[in-house]
Amino acid sequence: MKGSQSGLIARIFHKLPLNDHRKFAVFCFAIAALPVIILGIFSYMKSSSIVLDNVSKEKILNMRQLQANMEQLLVTVERSSTHFLRSSTVRTAYYEPLSPGQFDMFNTIKEELNHLQTLDSGISDIALYSKDGNWIINNKGLNRVNEWPGAAPYLELANKALTSEWMVLPASPGSTDAGCESTVQFIHRLPVGAYEQTGLYVVTIPSCNLEKLFALNQQKEFVAVLDQSGQVIASDGNLAEGLISQFRPAITKEKSPDASGQKKVKLDGREYSISYNRSDYNGWVYVSVITLTQLTWQSKEIGWFTFYICLSLLTLFLFISWNGTKRLYLPILNLYQLVSKHSNDPENKRGGELRYIGEQLNRLIYTKSELESKLHNHLEQSRTLFMVRLFQGYLKREEINRHLETFGLRHMPAHGPFAVIALQIKDLDHTRFEEKDRDLLMFAVNNIVGELIPPEKRLYPILLGQAQVTMVLVESMETERFTVEINGIVQSIAAAAEEYLDLSVRIGISSPFEEWSMAPRAFEEGMEALHHGIRNQGEAVLYFRDLGEDHGLHNAFPHEIETRLFDAIKQGDNAAARQGLEEIVGYAFAPPVSYSASQGFSQPFILIRLLIDLLGLMQSFGIKTDRYEGLEQSLFDQLFKLKTMNEATVWFDAAMVQPLVSHIRDRTESRHQQLTQFMLQMVQEQFETELTIDSCAKELHYNANYLNTIFRREMNMPFGAYLAQYRHQMAVKWLAETDMSVKEISERLHYNNSQNFIRSFRKTEGITPGEYRKLRKEQA
DSSP states (O other): OHHHHHHHHHHHHHTOSSHHHHHHHHHHHHHHHHHHHHHHHHHHHHHHHHHHHHHHHHHHHHHHHHHHHHHHHHHHHHHHHHHHHTSHHHHHHHTSOOOGGGHHHHHHHHHHHHHHHTSTTOOOEEEEEETTTTEEEETTEEEETTTOGGGHHHHHHHHHOOSEEEEEEEOOTTSTTTTSSEEEEEEEEESTTOSSOOEEEEEEEEHHHHGGGOOSOTTTOEEEEEOTTSOEEEEOSOOOHHHHHHHTGGGSTTTOOSSEEEEEEEETTEEEEEEEEEOTTTOOEEEEEEEHHHHSHHHHHHHHHHHHHHHHHHHHHHHHHHHHHHHHTHHHHHHHHHHHTTOOOGGGGGGOHHHHHHHHHHHHHHHHHHHHHHHHHHHHHHHHHHHHHHHHTOOOHHHHHHHHHHTTOTTSOSSOOEEEEEEEEOOOTTSSOOGGGHHHHHHHHHHHHHHHSOGGGBOOOEEETTEEEEEEEOSOOSHHHHHHHHHHHHHHHHHHHHHHHOOOEEEEEOOOBSSGGGHHHHHHHHHHHHHHHHHHTOOSEEEGGGGOTTOOOOOOOSOHHHHHHHHHHHHTOHHHHHHHHHHHHHHHHSOOGGGOGGGTOOHHHHHHHHHHHHHHHHHHTTOOOGGGTTTHHHHHHHHHHOOSHHHHHHHHIIIIIHHHHHHHHHHHHHHHHHHHHHHHHHHHHHTTSOOOHHHHHHHHTSOHHHHHHHHHHHHSSOHHHHHHHHHHHHHHHHHHHOOOOHHHHHHHTTOSSHHHHHHHHHHHHSSOHHHHHHHHHHHO
């Protein structure tokens, strides 16, 4: 049946005229069929689960009903017996020999025993045994223990029975319950409440009588009651011993500690479901056994019904898919015919109409993208070249305006004000990146800058060497407004670099300028501020104005080697300065091909320019050149007499480089010490005011981060920590020498409240201010 249906479907789709038409039909049918199949499977599984769950719950309820009925019977017997044993008649008779003269007492006891057996409890016998009186009373009458042969079972029970318990014992031969295999006996030691119990009370219920309580469908379901050891107490008689032996280990307390549940066992190729419930009253287990076939017949009916419904829906969806795709495919067919007219390659058409159309579109899109990419790269290169030439001072005002218009920047003003921001990534040692990743990271930072600063507020950000440089338009050249605006920009850049790249950056900022022609100067100032921050390993953001009024920016010789030499000198690094000097002198004596004589870079010119730049560097740092006055000609004469690279290196090092390095070191250290002394004096004079590092920076006209770095380096602690320490010292002094209250001291030292002051004081001294004042007074 299934094979014929699949063959019919295959023949239908094989006759479809086009490949993609066939694919569409299969795809639409699959989309429609998949929910139906999933829904059918889910419906069947869900409904079967509900049916099985309801049947399982029904079995558990049946077991609990059976348990309730049987335990009600047992509890009734136990309570009636307890009431009987506590009666005065039994208590009195227990110690009496019950001789013929005590017939009335025997008759009373016998009547009460008979009354207990009249209850609808299935009791077959009740025995009362007294060791002290040497008698046994049961249905057979009154007997002396030592004379009656039937007394042996009772004597045995008296030796091993507990105070009160239910026991399952085999039926005694010749007794009234011999038709049952076992009996359930309630045993109670006598006398009740006595320390030494020597008698016995036994109620016997044949297991056959308990089976009358079973009220289940015995044709489909087997029922049994097991004691704590797993032995059958009562069953409906249909339960095979083999099946009992199969499920007995599965429902013992060790294997199934739960009070109720279900298990599955297999016997002779048939699977059975066992529902059980363990009694808290006596530990008996009530068991219902039914075959899985009988348990799941309703689920199978639901499954077949679900199958036929799903099959009908699939047939309907197959018809709809065939006719629907035929109509939807017509526009694709028309497009395919249009495209195929312009192709002479029939092999490409065999892969499918849509694939062929897609290939033609991909070719068109690829060509378009390639052209756009080339134009974009050309535009980016042109913009970068424009910025480089602008920073190098190679563009005139007219050229600058023309380029701005060419690049679509007509909205830019004819002149500033503007500033240059130079940025560089800090050391990568303690990050997840390596040094080889620096170029990619700088590229990412350049993109971040371009995203954060609106296009109308900047020119194109570029990468120059190891730095990222951006020319930013500002609203005002007034120092305070300029600082607020630039701080907002650089802080957002630093925060973005920290958030997205987990990197810290250093930033140098130039002074504001108005004319585009001052772009080279702004570029030099931004780079100088950046390099100064790198040399001093201090503040993350540094303005060029923070380098001091006496800083003289030299017109650096446009050469990378000389820049490295000057950077090493400014950092006070002798070794690096010596290396840079050797490189530039070596270059002068053996210039590369790109700097040939045709470009005017001869050996004397390079060394003369180096000497002039070094002299200018000395002057920019305020180094007096009195010792060279009147001797400048001799300096040049000595320069021209140098014949070898080693001579030139030694001469420049001794005459220029070493004096510069020594002076810069001394001057930097002196300046830092002077600034630190100013800040210490401010703390001593203004500790009772709202003094902060920002207020110090404003008064000293320096950047707050720069001052904090210098203070930390000189004092081995941040400015805020030193201020807190000094205020604490004053608090200790006032507590010891004055009568000011704790609240007054906290207010004078600008704590938010007295509790913050007390908490800070206790953290430092280990005691509260009040305790400290009391201790000092006691010591005095």
